[in-house]
Amino acid sequence: MSGGGARLGLDEVPGRVRAAIEGILGAPVVAARSQPGGFSPGLAARLVLADGRRAFAKAVGVERNPDAPGFHRREIEVLSALPPDLPVPRLLGSYDDGDWVALVVEDVDGVPPAEPWRPDELARVVDAMAALADRLTPSPVPARPIATLDQEGFRGWRTLAAEPEAAAPLGPAVCRRLDELAAIEEGWVAAAQGTSLVHCDLRADNILLAGDRVVFVDWPHARVGAPWLDLLLLLPSAAVTGTDPERVWAAYPPAQAADPDAVTAVLVALTGFFLRQSLLPPPPNLPTLREFQRTQGEAAFRWLLARLG
Template identity: 50%
Template sequence: MSSPRIVAAGVRPAWEELPAAVRAGVEDVLGAPVVAAVNQSGGFSPGLAARVRCEDGSRAFVKAVGTPLNPESPGIYRAEAAVVARMPTEAPVPRLRGTHDDGDWVALVFDEVVDGRMPHDPWRADELRAVVDAVVELAETLTPCPVPDLRPASAAMRGEMLCYRELAADPPGDLDPWERRHLDRLADLARSALDHVDGDALVHFDLRADNVLLEGSRVWFVDWPWAFRGAAWIDSATLLINAAYHGHDPEPYLDGHPLIAGADPEHVTALLAGMTGFFGAYARRPAPPGLPTLREFQRTQHATTLAWVRRRTGWE
C-alpha cells in the first residue's frame, strides 16, 4: 500500500502579515498585546496558525483566515468554533478562549495548554497505536454527542458517499482498471453506507496525522469543522485510511477493535468505498485557493484507500 506521500501544506500567512484590524481584534480577545508569535506550518489550511505570547506573559494559539485567502475558509472556521465551544472539559481538545469575526476574517483563539507535536511523518507504529487507542477513548467521551443539534452522519456524509455515482455517470479515462470494472458496484456499496452511519457520538471526520498532537503520553485532537453526529466507529475507520496512506497495513488494527468489532464488516467497507470515491472525484477538481497540494494528497489517498477496499471486497 505504499505510495509517494504529499506533505499537508497550505500557503499560510505570518502573524505580522494579518491586517492590523484583525490583529487588534485578536488582541482584544487575548486581553493584552501580542509581543511574539511563532508561526506554525503543516495542515491543509491557507490561514495563520501561530503560538503567541502576550505582553502580560500569557500564551495562546491563534488560527485566522479571511476571504482574500480562501472564500470558503472563514465559514469553515465558524463551524469549528461552534463545535469546540461546546466540548466537555474532559475531552482531549484545546479550549477555545474566544473568536474574532469581522465578516471577512475569522480568528479562533485557544488556550495554549498543549505543548505537543504532530506524529512523526510517516506514522511510527507506536504512535499510531497510541492514537488508535486514544480515538476509542475520544468516542466514549463524546457519546452522547455534546452538540446534539449537529447534522446526522447520513446527511453530513451524503455528498462523499455519492461521489462514485458522479464518477459512474461520466467515467474518467484514467480510472484504475479494477475500479472501472466495478464502478457501479462501488457506487452502490458506497451509497449503502448512508444506511448505517448514524449514531449518537460526536464524530471528527477528519482524523489525520496533522490533526493530532502528542504531548507525552497524552493525545490531543484539533481542527473540528467537519464534525457531525454519527456512529462511534467512524473516526476509527477514517484514521486508518490515513494509516494506509502512510504505508501501514490497517487490517491488524481492526482485530478486536472495541468499536469497529461491533460494526458489520460490510458497513465499514461501504464507508471506505465512499471515501475512495470522494478522494477520486475531488482529486480531479481544480485546487482551492491557497491549498496547492490538496488535490495531489487526495489523489494519493484515493490510490491507497482503493487498494484497501479492493482487498476487503475480494472482487476480482
C-alpha cells in the first residue's frame, strides 16, 4: 500500500495560486476533493467548476518541501512534450512563480487498481504497460537518462558497504551480503540503458482504470532507459501485498528480451535504494515515506534473494 503525503486542501493554497488555477480553467472552482495515495506534500485534488467541468490540480511550494516544486516542474516539461494519443492525462496549463508551482490536467474518470492487487487487474495493467513501452520506444520526448538515478540514491549498497554499521537496523541477512550486493550494484547503470521513455514511479496509486482504458499518471520521474524498467520498478509494491513478482515478470514481453543478469543488477540497485533510504529521517511533510520504503525494500530483497538463488 502507498500514501503518506501531508496533503493540502485547496483553501490552504495561497490565493494567487488558486487564482492561477481558475485562470487556466476559465471558471471558478466550486468543489475540490483531495485524492489519497502517493507522496505529494501539497495540493492533489479533483476539481469541479462552476460550469460543471472537471479537472485535476497539483500545487506545492518550497516551504512545504524543498524538492517538491522541482518534481512538478519536471512533470510539466514531460506532459507538455508527450504525444496527445498516449494513455496519459492531458496538460491543461501550469503556474510557476519561483516558489509555488501548480499544474492542471484533465480529470480522468477512473479508480486505482485495488490493493492487494487482483490478478485480473494486474494482468490488465501489465498488458497496458507493455503496449505503452512499445509506444514509448524510442522516447518521443527529451528526458534525463536513467543514469541520473545513480546520483539520486541508486547506490545504496555501495553507501552501506562503506559504512556497515549504518546497515545494522536492516538485520543480519542484509548485513552479511553488503559487499556482494555493492559489487553487483556497480553495473546497474549499464544494465538499465535503453532508448525508451520510462515512467520510473509506477505503483497502484499512479495508475487509473478508466472504463476500458488504463491511464498512467504522475510523470515527474520520467527518464530514458530500458523498456522493461517500469514493471521491474512496480513489482516490489505488488509483492508487498502477496503477488509473486517472478511469475509476473517471466510473462512480460519486454522482460523476455532482457538479459537476466542486467535485470538482477537493476533489482539490486532498486533494493539498495529502498533499504538505504528507509534509514534516513523523513523529509518535510512526508511522515510515512521511510516506512513505505522499508516495506518496498524488504519485498524487493525477498525477490532478489530468489533470483540470486
